[in-house]
Every structure is written in C-alpha cells, then in structure tokens.
Amino acid sequence: MAIFLTADSKVIVQGMTGSEGTKHTTRMLASGTNVVGGVNPRKAGTTVDFPGADGSSVEVPVFGTVADAVGKTGADVSVIFVPPAHTKAAVVEAVDAGVPLVVIITEGVPVADTAEFFAYAQDKGVRLVGPNCPGLISPGKSNVGIIPADISGPGRIGLVSKSGTLTYQMMYELRDFGFSSAVGIGGDPIIGTTHIDALAAFEADPETDLIVMIGEIGGDAEERAAAFIQEHVTKPVVGYVAGFTAPEGKTMGHAGAIVSGSSGTAQAKKEALEAAGVKVGKTPSETAALARELLSR
Numbered sequence: 001m002a003i004f005l006t007a008d009s010k011v012i013v014q015g016m017t018g019s020e021g022t023k024h025t026t027r028m029l030a031s032g033t034n035v036v037g038g039v040n041p042r043k044a045g046t047t048v049d050f051p052g053a054d055g056s057s058v059e060v061p062v063f064g065t066v067a068d069a070v071g072k073t074g075a076d077v078s079v080i081f082v083p084p085a086h087t088k089a090a091v092v093e094a095v096d097a098g099v100p101l102v103v104i105i106t107e108g109v110p111v112a113d114t115a116e117f118f119a120y121a122q123d124k125g126v127r128l129v130g131p132n133c134p135g136l137i138s139p140g141k142s143n144v145g146i147i148p149a150d151i152s153g154p155g156r157i158g159l160v161s162k163s164g165t166l167t168y169q170m171m172y173e174l175r176d177f178g179f180s181s182a183v184g185i186g187g188d189p190i191i192g193t194t195h196i197d198a199l200a201a202f203e204a205d206p207e208t209d210l211i212v213m214i215g216e217i218g219g220d221a222e223e224r225a226a227a228f229i230q231e232h233v234t235k236p237v238v239g240y241v242a243g244f245t246a247p248e249g250k251t252m253g254h255a256g257a258i259v260s261g262s263s264g265t266a267q268a269k270k271e272a273l274e275a276a277g278v279k280v281g282k283t284p285s286e287t288a289a290l291a292r293e294l295l296s297r
Contacts, residue, residue, distance in 0.1 A: 002138030002181040003158065003201035003208075004101060004127065004193075005077065009142045012037045012069045012099075014090045015081035017048065017062065024081065024105075024146050026050050029058055031149030033142045036073040038062045066097040079103040079135060079144045087131065088113040095126045103144050104130030104192070114190045121192065128192025134164035134184035145184070147171075153178045157291065158202035160195055161214035162187040162221075163242055166284055170212055170240075173288035177295055180208040187216060195225035203233050210236050212291055213278070215269055217243030222269040230276040236294050239273045239280045240287040241266040 011028070015021040016038025025048075029035050032053045037060060044064030052058040063069035066078060078094040080087060080102065087109045094102045095117070102121065109131040121128050129136055135145010140154040146164070152171040155178020161167040167184045183198045185191050195213055202208045211233070215222035222241060229237055243266045270280045279294070281287030 001205050001207040002141055003198065003205055004129070004183065005136050005138045005142045005144055005181065007034075007138075007141040009077045009101075009144070010034050010036045010073060010075045011077045011079060011142070011144055012039060012063075012066065012073065012075040013079050013081065014039045014066065014094065016040065016060070017043055018081060020105075021081035022048070025060070027146075027149065028079075028143050029053065029060075031143045032140070033144065035060055036075050037069040039064070039066055039069055041065065044068075066093045066099065070097045070099060075099065077101045077103065077144055079105065080130075081105055084108040084110065084113075088117050091117040091128070092120060095121050095124050099126065101127050101129070102192075103133070103135050104128060105133065105135060105145055106130070107132040109188070111189055114188060118190055118192055129183065130186045130192060132188045133186030133191070134167055136181060136183040137179075138181045139179050147182065147184065151175060152182075155179050156207060156209040157295070158198070158205065158208040158211045159183065159214070160185060160198035160202070160211070162216050163214055166214050166240070166242060169284050170214065170288060173285060174212070174291055177292070180205060187218075189219070195221055196228045199225060199228060199233055199237075203235060208235065210238065210291060210294055212287065213237055213239045213273075214284075214287075215239065215241045217241070217266050217269070218264045220264065223272040226269075226272040226276040226278065229273075229278060237273075237278045238287055238291045238294065239270075239278045240284055241269045241273070241280065
C-alpha cells in the first residue's frame with residue numbers, strides 16, 4: 001500500500017504546457033505516473049507528446065478546464081504548476097471539479113490566498129498538499145511533483161518532511177530499505193497537509209513499518225506532532241529538526257521558519273519529540289543511521 005497516492009491514481013497537471021509543468025510532467029511519466037491530462041484554456045483540444053516510461057511516445061490531451069479533464073479522464077489527483085498570482089484560482093477550480101487530492105508545487109503563494117483556498121478545500125473535503133512543496137511519491141507506483149524518482153525504491157519506510165532537499169537526502173540515504181510513500185508537506189505558515197495528517201496515515205498503513213519525520217525551526221507543528229505521536233502512533237518514529245544553528249529572530253528558508261526566544265527552536269522541538277519516544281538525530285545522516293538501526297533489528 002501507500003498513503004494518498006497509489007498506482008491507480010489518475011493525475012492531471014494544471015500548467016502542464018508551461019516550462020516547469022512540461023519538465024516535471026516528463027519526469028512523472030518517466031517514473032510511471034498515470035498522467036491522464038493537462039489543463040490550459042488556451043490550448044484546449046490539443047495534445048502534447050511526452051516520452052513514456054518504456055521509451056515510447058505518450059500523447060497527453062490538454063483540456064480547457066479541470067472539470068472537463070475530470071469528466072473525460074476520471075482524474076482523482078491534480079498537481080499545480082502555475083505562478084503564485086494564479087494559484088488560488090487554480091486550487092479553487094480543482095476543488096470545485098471534485099478532485100480529492102490537489103498538490104500545489106508553487107512557491108511564493110500569498111499567505112492570505114493560501115488561508116482562503118485551504119479553508120475552502122477543507123469545507124469541500126479535499127486534501128491539499130503544499131503549497132511550496134516538492135509533492136509526494138509512492139515509489140514504484142506514482143510520483144506527483146518534483147521529487148526525483150530514481151533516488152530510492154519501494155520499501156516499508158514512511159517519510160514526511162517540511163523540506164524538499166532533506167526529503168531527497170533521506171530517501172537517498174535509506175535507499176537500500178525503500179519507502180512506502182514520501183510526502184513533502186512544505187514549510188509555509190499555512191499548509192494543506194500537516195505532519196499529523198501524514199503520521200496518522202502512515203500509522204494506518206499496513207505496509208509502513210517505520211516513520212521518518214523531518215521538521216524545521218519555527219512554529220509549533222513539531223511539538224503538536226510529538227503530542228500526537230505520544231497518544232496515537234505505535235510504530236517507531238525517527239526525527240530530525242533542521243535549524244540548530246539558526247539565530248534568534250531570523251526567518252530561515254521557508255516562510256514558516258521564524259524563531260522567537262525559546263519558542264520554535266530546534267532544541268525545543270527535539271526535546272518534545274524525544275519526550276514522546278522519538279529518536280532524534282543531530283544531522284540528517286545521523287537520523288538515517290538511527291532509522292537503519294531500528295530497521296535492522
């Protein structure tokens with residue numbers, strides 16, 4: 001199994017004909033993702049040729065609206081590669097079309113826009129991943145977003161991470177064990193899927209044996225995740241918190257990563273996670289070593 005994304009997922013790409021959309025649609029198809037269409041009102045009725053996973057040519061149709069794409073293909077996942085100014089409209093369109101999973105890669109989305117479309121999606125029962133995230137991958141099944149598909153294969157580790165690059169590093173370091181799913185949730189102040197959402201899904205997934213959770217300084221998401229782990233997670237969890245050397249009062253990297261006093265520091269998060277029974281590494285490589293030790297028992 002996998003969480004959120006499976007081999008049966010039918011994916012459409014909003015912004016497929018743009019430079020980023022084209023590049024990453026090519027990569028998604030090459031990794032075996034079932035991309036069934038793109039959306040661009042100006043190019044409705046056309047097709048785009050992409051190389052498929054087996055090297056053959058794949059013609060992907062372009063639709064004028066998400067609703068049309070869903071009606072014609074049965075798509076149940078949309079991934080969004082559109083500029084920040086148009087992201088809110090793209091998400092609302094996908095939600096209105098009844099797409100149950102919407103993955104928002106775009107960075108720089110205004111927080112007010114995210115707050116608005118997040119509330120709208122919640123009201124409609126639609127799961128969002130992102131914005132400002134690398135997407136998610138269930139290796140060997142489907143890959144939606146920008147996570148490289150060739151750095152790891154299928155396995156029994158579940159990974160949830162705020163950081164895109166640390167997602168890639170952890171997948172590479174534990175490539176000999178493999179992953180059930182890896183979810184890059186993004187580091188903006190408001191995100192559609194949280195650590196807790198992914199932890200709950202991995203806890204319920206019979207093919208996930210161990211969970212790796214990557215957080216970063218700022219906010220209290222990791223402390224809330226620690227409380228959830230203590231109450232609801234029975235599987236072993238290994239963690240890493242980026243930002244031990246960050247100076248107080250500075251915003252580091254993601255928009256959500258700001259430290260004020262002791263609140264939101266890497267040390268405070270580490271202590272909360274360890275109190276919940278999570279083994280926390282001081283570096284990504286040490287975190288991978290902790291996971292490897294648990295998996296090898």
